[in-house]
Amino acid sequence: MEQKLFDLIYASVLAKEHTYDGIYYTCVRTTRIFCRPSCRARTPYPQNVRFVNSSEEAIELGYRPCKRCKPEEAGKLGPDEVMAAKVDHLIERDLSCPMTLNMLAGQLAVSPFHLQKVYKRVKGYSPADHLQAVRMKEAKSLLAQDRLTVAMIARAVGFRSPSHFTVWFKRDSGCSPRDYRELTGKGIGTNE
Numbered sequence: 001m002e003q004k005l006f007d008l009i010y011a012s013v014l015a016k017e018h019t020y021d022g023i024y025y026t027c028v029r030t031t032r033i034f035c036r037p038s039c040r041a042r043t044p045y046p047q048n049v050r051f052v053n054s055s056e057e058a059i060e061l062g063y064r065p066c067k068r069c070k071p072e073e074a075g076k077l078g079p080d081e082v083m084a085a086k087v088d089h090l091i092e093r094d095l096s097c098p099m100t101l102n103m104l105a106g107q108l109a110v111s112p113f114h115l116q117k118v119y120k121r122v123k124g125y126s127p128a129d130h131l132q133a134v135r136m137k138e139a140k141s142l143l144a145q146d147r148l149t150v151a152m153i154a155r156a157v158g159f160r161s162p163s164h165f166t167v168w169f170k171r172d173s174g175c176s177p178r179d180y181r182e183l184t185g186k187g188i189g190t191n192e
């Protein structure tokens with residue numbers, strides 16, 4: 001597991017948040033117990049933690065389920081909802097990395113066809129639609145902040161070329177990134 005992802009999940013362990021419940025499980029090497037990330041019973045040191053993708057995997061590795069958070073019992077989410085939540089998490093955690101359906105499927109160890117079908121059934125739209133929507137939301141928010149150049153924003157939302165970014169942005173929102181910045185920064189209708 002890459003450090004960035006580890007840090008993100010570990011932050012939810014520290015905060016005892018439910019964000020990754022059902023998506024990752026916290027295995028604690030020192031106690032050989034595994035928990036939901038949100039478990040209130042223990043806050044393990046990061047060096048003792050290993051995150052796995054399923055309670056079956058934790059049990060296979062020799063960990064016992066925590067009696068307090070009962071990670072072996074199904075949470076609110078069924079397996080399809082968990083997979084869809086994992087896809088969203090992979091898409092949203094780093095927009096600057098180009099992400100394809102094949103890459104998502106590879107990370108979740110399922111076929112691209114299966115992933116697409118399950119995701120669409122749960123969400124009503126495709127992973128690609130979600131990626132586009134998240135990119136656009138982030139691009140608009142960065143443009144409105146007026147701190148980064150358009151080229152920097154293009155990279156931040158996963159475009160290698162600012163001109164591709166501009167074409168995409170214009171097609172989807174009806175105006176260029178610069179016009180959008182102009183409109184949000186100064187307010188429509190004022191020329192000051």
Ligand SMILES: [Zn+2]
Pocket residue numbers: 034035036039040041042066067068069070
């Ligand atoms: Zn626990």
